[in-house]
Every structure is written in C-alpha cells, then in structure tokens.
Amino acid sequence: MQTNYLNMNWEQLLSLKRYGDTNKRLRKEQDETRLGFEVDYDRIIFSSEFRSLQDKTQVIPLSKTDFIHTRLTHSLEVSVVGRSLGRKVGQRLLEKYPHLKNIHGYQINDFGAIVAAAALAHDIGNPPFGHSGEKAIGEYFKTGNGNRFKSELTAKEYQDLCDFEGNANGFKILTESRKGRGGGLRLSYATLGAFTKYPKESLPKKPTSHIADKKYGFFQSDKEAFMDVATELGLKQTRDGNDISFARHPLTFLVEAADDICYTIIDFEDGINFGLIQEEYALEYLINLVRDTINKDNYSSLTNTEDRISYLRALAINTLINESVEIFMSNEESILNGTFENALLDMSRYKAQIKDIIDISVKNVYNSMDVIDKEIAGYEVINVLLDSFVYTVYKHHKGNLSNYDQLILKVLPETLDLKDNALYHNILDICNFVARFSDSNAIQTYRKLKGNHL
Numbered sequence: 001m002q003t004n005y006l007n008m009n010w011e012q013l014l015s016l017k018r019y020g021d022t023n024k025r026l027r028k029e030q031d032e033t034r035l036g037f038e039v040d041y042d043r044i045i046f047s048s049e050f051r052s053l054q055d056k057t058q059v060i061p062l063s064k065t066d067f068i069h070t071r072l073t074h075s076l077e078v079s080v081v082g083r084s085l086g087r088k089v090g091q092r093l094l095e096k097y098p099h100l101k102n103i104h105g106y107q108i109n110d111f112g113a114i115v116a117a118a119a120l121a122h123d124i125g126n127p128p129f130g131h132s133g134e135k136a137i138g139e140y141f142k143t144g145n146g147n148r149f150k151s152e153l154t155a156k157e158y159q160d161l162c163d164f165e166g167n168a169n170g171f172k173i174l175t176e177s178r179k180g181r182g183g184g185l186r187l188s189y190a191t192l193g194a195f196t197k198y199p200k201e202s203l204p205k206k207p208t209s210h211i212a213d214k215k216y217g218f219f220q221s222d223k224e225a226f227m228d229v230a231t232e233l234g235l236k237q238t239r240d241g242n243d244i245s246f247a248r249h250p251l252t253f254l255v256e257a258a259d260d261i262c263y264t265i266i267d268f269e270d271g272i273n274f275g276l277i278q279e280e281y282a283l284e285y286l287i288n289l290v291r292d293t294i295n296k297d298n299y300s301s302l303t304n305t306e307d308r309i310s311y312l313r314a315l316a317i318n319t320l321i322n323e324s325v326e327i328f329m330s331n332e333e334s335i336l337n338g339t340f341e342n343a344l345l346d347m348s349r350y351k352a353q354i355k356d357i358i359d360i361s362v363k364n365v366y367n368s369m370d371v372i373d374k375e376i377a378g379y380e381v382i383n384v385l386l387d388s389f390v391y392t393v394y395k396h397h398k399g400n401l402s403n404y405d406q407l408i409l410k411v412l413p414e415t416l417d418l419k420d421n422a423l424y425h426n427i428l429d430i431c432n433f434v435a436r437f438s439d440s441n442a443i444q445t446y447r448k449l450k451g452n453h454l
Contacts, residue, residue: 007337012234015190020183028105037113040191044121049173055438057130059267071123079120082258086115088325118194118255125170127435128442129378136382137164157424159202160219171218175225193233193249200245210341212248236338247338257324257344265316268357271365279305286312289353323348381446388449389430397423
C-alpha cells in the first residue's frame with residue numbers, strides 16, 4: 001500500500017464505491033430516488049445484527065416501563081441527530097467547495113445520509129449487557145481462563161481479545177464476507193470510513209492524547225479490509241511500519257458528536273423518568289444548558305414532567321447540534337490534515353454544563369443498583385458462554401474433542417466456519433458470536449449450558 005501523508009480531500013472521502021466492488025461509482029450518475037448512501041442505511045436497519053439491539057441494554061436494564069432506551073432506540077436517535085449534523089455541515093461545505101456540487105454532483109443530503117448510516121451502525125458490534133459486556137469479554141482473556149492462549153497468539157492478536165472492542169467488532173460485522181454474502185453488508189466506503197472512530201490497531205495502547213488513539217477500530221483479522229477502506233478514502237496515515245494508524249474520516253467527528261449529544265441528554269432523561277434523578281434538580285441542569293434559547297412563557301405553560309423534559313431535551317439537542325457544526329467548520333482544515341485532536345463537544349462553550357449532567361448520570365444512573373446488578377449478572381453469563389465455546393474451539397484446534405464438545409459445536413451457527421485450525425480467528429469468531437447475542441438470548445443460552453432449561 002502506498003503511504004499517504006497528504007491532507008485528505010472531500011472528493012475521495014465521499015466515495016460511493018461499495019465494499020466488495022471493483023468499480024468506482026460516480027455521484028452524478030446516481031439514482032436520486034435511491035441514493036447509494038441511503039441504501040447503506042437500509043442495509044443496516046434490515047440486518048439481523050441491528051435488530052438484536054432491541055434487546056440489548058443501553059444503560060438502565062430492560063424494565064417493565066416503556067420509556068427506557070435500548071441500544072436500538074439509542075441508535076435510531078443518534079442517527080437522527082447525525083443526519084441533522086451531516087446536513088448542516090454539508091450545506092456549509094458545499095458553499096466552501098462549490099465544485100463538489102457543480103462538478104461532482106454532491107448534495108447537502110449526501111452528508112446527512114453518510115453520517116446517519118454510520119451513526120445507525122455505531123453500536124452494532126457491542127455485546128449484551130451494556131459496556132460491561134466488552135469488559136467481561138476482555139477480562140476473560142486478561143485475567144480469566146482465556147489467558148491460557150497468550151503464548152499461542154501474537155501480541156496484537158492477544159490484545160484484540162484482552163481489550164475486546166465493540167467498535168472493531170462492528171467493523172467486522174459490516175465488512176466480513178461469508179458464503180453468499182461477499183463484502184459483508186456491502187456499504188459504501190464513505191459510510192465505513194465515517195463509522196470507524198479509532199482507525200488504529202489494538203497496539204500500541206493510547207500512544208498519544210489524540211482522540212483517534214483512545215481505543216482501536218479493527219481486529220488483526222480485519223486489518224487488510226481496513227487498509228483497503230483507508231486507501232480508497234485517502235485517509236491520512238499517521239504511523240506506519242509495524243504499527244499502523246490513520247487520521248479519522250472527518251465525518252466521524254459528527255458521528256461521535258451525535259452519540260455524545262444523545263447519551264448526555266437521553267441517558268439523563270432516562271434517569272429522570274426512572275426516578276433515579278429528582279425532577280426539580282434535573283430540570284435545572286437542563287435549563288442551564290439552554291438558558292440562551294428557552295422561551296420562559298412556553299416552558300411555564302407546561303404542566304407535567306414529561307412535557308417539560310421533552311421541551312428541554314429538544315432545545316438541548318438543537319443547541320448542541322448547532323454548537324457542534326460551528327466547532328467542526330471552524331476546525332475543518334485541521335480536521336482534514338489530521339491535527340484536530342479532540343471530540344467536538346470537548347471544545348464546546350457548554351462543556352461545563354455537559355460535565356455537570358454527565359456527572360449526575362454517572363452518580364445516580366450508571367452506578368445505580370439496577371445497573372450494577374445487571375452488570376454483575378452479565379459478567380457471570382459471558383464468562384460461562386466464553387468458557388464453554390472458546391475451550392471447545394480450542395480443543396477442536398488441538399484435535400481432541402470429547403462427545404460433550406461435539407454437542408457444543410452443534411450450538412454454533414452454520415455461518416461460523418472454524419478456519420483450518422487458525423486459533424486466533426476461531427477464538428475471535430466465538431467472541432463475535434457471543435457479542436451478537438441479545439441480553440435475553442445470552443441469558444437463555446447460559447441457562448442451557450448450566451442445565452437450567454430442563
């Protein structure tokens with residue numbers, strides 16, 4: 001691959017070429033009634049991996065109430081915010097670079113469609129039981145029975161497992177070919193680029209304070225696929241040799257901002273609705289965020305909690321959308337050359353108000369007993385699933401399967417192909433298999449393995 005240390009350019013970054021294609025696609029030749037970037041959204045939303053998000057915990061465990069968010073409702077909301085961000089930025093970019101529209105045919109909605117699709121998929125690789133699911137998988141290999149495999153894997157392969165990353169797993173789901181499905185979901189390169197928040201390998205860990213170095217975005221098994229995406233988009237390479245990394249696709253900053261806006265405001269809202277945060281206390285925090293735009297007469301006329309929260313939520317989201325757009329455009333040149341190092345909202349004038357809201361959510365919501373109990377149960381469930389499936393795959397690798405192991409193998413889906421005794425790939429496939437479980441399916445499978453379903 002030719003190393004790219006030049007600044008990125010929008011013509012290349014907006015590639016409509018689909019992963020798995022050999023030919024490029026030109027914007028001016030697109031069918032306006034079914035634009036390629038919009039097809040990305042459709043393919044994601046109809047995928048089985050996306051549907052499973054309806055039964056995956058966002059923060060507060062699934063409950064008998066009807067207003068607590070799941071990964072699915074969260075992802076839909078992030079995509080809506082992302083679409084607005086993309087369109088607003090797209091309008092400004094087309095004004096700044098008129099040739100994108102006049103020569104290449106790009107429209108404002110193209111930017112919105114890319115960000116909306118990438119935002120829709122941003123949690124598609126996350127395991128069950130919230131963020132503790134990632135930690136549970138990682139700790140199984142770091143300190144649990146999975147550390148027995150360390151000597152048989154390369155350092156980066158082992159690190160992929162010890163720091164199992166939902167973002168990298170999402171890239172795997174979106175791009176991995178299997179029989180009858182070459183190129184994964186066959187999304188556009190632009191959407192795949194915008195999806196990848198951390199365009200680096202699992203090692204070295206956090207080599208700089210740059211936001212793109214915070215985590216990693218692809219497994220060693222998918223390194224070639226990511227390099228293909230990076231080359232097509234002209235992403236700027238920031239390291240090479242044995243440790244590769246790239247600058248983010250600029251629209252990734254908008255995907256991240258959409259997620260940050262939603263979890264800041266919506267998780268806080270869930271905490272209010274679930275009774276974990278007192279209404280009067282909470283509303284004051286939201287008012288502090290929207291004090292410049294609130295219509296006091298309209299707000300005073302609202303007589304119930306739901307309407308007051310909805311009004312303030314809408315104002316807060318709109319405020320942060322506009323703020324993010326201004327920060328993006330003010331820093332667009334440094335974003336294109338890869339030197340912009342922060343999340344957009346980290347540069348916000350509302351940073352103090354955002355921190356206040358997040359601090360309350362951490363104290364009252366993320367550390368509530370309902371959440372902690374769910375996370376504890378999640379650790380146990382995932383540990384048992386991995387212990388059963390990973391050890392069976394390892395014995396398959398060594399060629400000494402027992403009758404019980406043969407039965408366990410039959411539980412695995414037909415789409416999971418144990419590859420020619422490639423231990424890393426097979427273990428990673430098991431992690432991907434477990435990560436695809438919804439909360440309920442993970443618990444049901446756990447009970448089967450424990451014999452509790454009889």
